[in-house]
Amino acid sequence: MAKNSYKAEDIKILEGLDAVRTRPGMYIGTTSVKGLHHILWEIVDNAIDEAANGYADRIEIKLYKDGSASVEDNGRGIPTDIHSKAGVSGVQVVFTQLHAGGKFDSGSYSYSGGLHGVGASVTNALSEWLKVEVYKDTVYAMEFRSYLDESTGKVKSGVPVAPLKNTGIKTKKKGTFVRFLPDKRVFETVVFSAETILKRLKELAFLNKGLTIDFYDEHTDYHRVYRYEGGLVDFVKYLNEGKSTLYGEPLYAKEEKDGILVEFAIQHTDAYVDGVYSYVNNIPTPEGGMHETGFRSGLTRSFNDYAREKNLLKEKDDNFLGDDFKEGLTAILSVKMQNVQFEGQTKTKLGNPEARPAVESVTVNELDALMKNKKLAKTFEAIINKAMNAAKVRLAAKKAKEIARASKSIESQNLVGKLAACSGRKPETNELFIVEGDSAGGSAKQARVRQYQAILPLRGKPLNVEKKKLEQILQNEEIRTIISALGTGIGSEFSLDSLKYHKVIILSDADVDGSHIRAILLTFFFRYMKELINEGHVYIGMPPLYKVYKNNVEEYAYDDSELQKKIEIVGRGYSIQRYKGLGEMDPSQLWETTMNPDTRTLMQVTIEDAAEAERLITVLMGDEVGERKKYIFENADFNKEDKFAKMKR
Helix, strand or coil: CCCCCCCHHHCEECCCCCCCCCCCHHHHCCCCHHHHHHHHHHHHHHHHHHHHCCCCCEEEEEECCCCCEEEEECCCCCCCCECCCCCCEHHHHHHHCCCEECCCCCCCCCCCCCCCCCHHHHHHHCEEEEEEEEEEEEEEEEEEEEEEECCCCEEEEEEECCCCEEEEEEEEEEEEEEEEEECCCCCCCCCCCHHHHHHHHHHHHHHCCCCEEEEEECCCCEEEEECCCCCHHHHHHHHCCCCCECCCCCEEEEEEECCEEEEEEEEEECCCCCEEEEEECCEECCCCEHHHHHHHHHHHHHHHHHHHHCCCCCCCCCCCCHHHHHCCEEEEEEEECCCCCEECCCCCEECCCCHHHHHHHHHHHHHHHHHCCHHHHHHHHHHHHHHHHHHHHHHHCCCCHHHHHHHHHHCCCCCCCCCECCCCCCHHHCEEEEEECHHHHHHHHHHCCCCCEEEEEECCCCCCHHHCCHHHHCCCHHHHHHHHHHCCCCHHHCCHHHCCCCEEEEECCCCHHHHHHHHHHHHHHHHHCHHHHHCCCEEEECCCCEEEEECCEEEEECCHHHHHHHHHHHCCCCEEEECCCHHHCCHHHHHHHHHCCCCCCEEECCCCCHHHHHHHHHHHHCCCHHHHHHHHHHHCCCCCCCHHHHCCC
């Protein structure tokens, strides 16, 4: 456990703040709306770390009409005393020194989501101004500003207006308040998305049981409070809304092993797919890692032992496989540890080898203890029966390998007349357009660059895989064709190394049917080729809705908002063509607007919140009509500006 005292000497300085303004991408990844939210998350994460270590139980986030945002917690407060090496207050060190914080040893924080200590300083560097107040019997205040130095022509970032001041104002509050205004000279947009913020705040509230997170948006006067006394149990229940569960309450456990705190909640449904969502120090790990591997091993081991103990598995029977137990499983795994090492393309895969045995041991120990509770006997029987049915299906398909052979045999099927392959042999430069309809497919085949662009027309709507077993999915002609074209296999047999095209582009009409096809294809990729999305290979092509033209001047508009701008460019006497479908475009138009890398708009599909994506797919693509209607009524805004207008071409 970290010590209760938190002083300036606990702040370790690794290097000074430098070049954040000139190279912000190095610190926040991008200056787009994602980067804008990143500087907010850095401050939120600092507050969450106080809560995760037991020092705070309330966090308030507010968006103001002037474009600024604030985060307040009731934790220990940033140190206000003088740092011996820096010669300034701990507050000034935190907001002006890169890689300075109390998280580089275990003295002040047992667990930390702010792994690099750059958060507060980078937020300050990329803001027009930042104000901080620390509450420790009295109110301490400090302000920082970024301004243009006329002598050099460069912006000086995050400069203290004055040293930290003890205002002398008495207060019963404790903790830290930070308010900042993102710098419009840095970001493409400085407008925060309440929707994006709320999704992350809800997730954080689930992961930190008993923590109150209060959000208020001045623009809309919207106020929301998140607090979940059930923590991960409530999280699993939330994800399973609209699904039929096999037993009542989710199973829950929490235990520390070798300095690693492991917490999990699980519940099975009657679905055929699983959803295991893992976190390390409150950070999502959609690519999994050592902790997930240990968790799955522990589940398989414990459930098999139980099945044998209760004679549900005979001596002559083989053990159930992990896939048998994960069918229909919804699970949240939260791990808190020190010295976290992330791997993978997006740095969201836990690489610490010590996490695997620790998590497996805790999983086995805790499940074994739960299995001794006679009140839970029916729960575990339901889990074993679910696995038994899954195993029967597997064995009927010749010990699970039949499905693998079926999916691989698809790759050798005849695609003549369907896929127009490209001649290039370098997957990293090749693109596959999955096109709606033969008419659009014909135009796309004529428009493409044969060397690196392949065209796969769909002759009908693919199967909605959310409602089907794997055997049924593999019988669908459109799905089989997609699997064959990509060459990766699916499910447990998926191999990204075999991917033939590093850009998989869904190209459908900008109407209801086109949207439905996109949803069906994305559901398939999410359920059976999730790594394809995680590694950034899935895109949505954005065909224009209008052509505005006059004489030899032509402009394309991708939504109603952009249409007005194009009309102004073309000028008086213009004509407008409204495209109802891709088939209305001739090959040259399709190339120029949708397929030419220099002029097209592509939207990369990412999974920012895998758990929320799981729930939305269940709601929108599942069998519960009531849940779907409820979601549409609560969230649909048919007058809202098209988000695609913000995409760069």
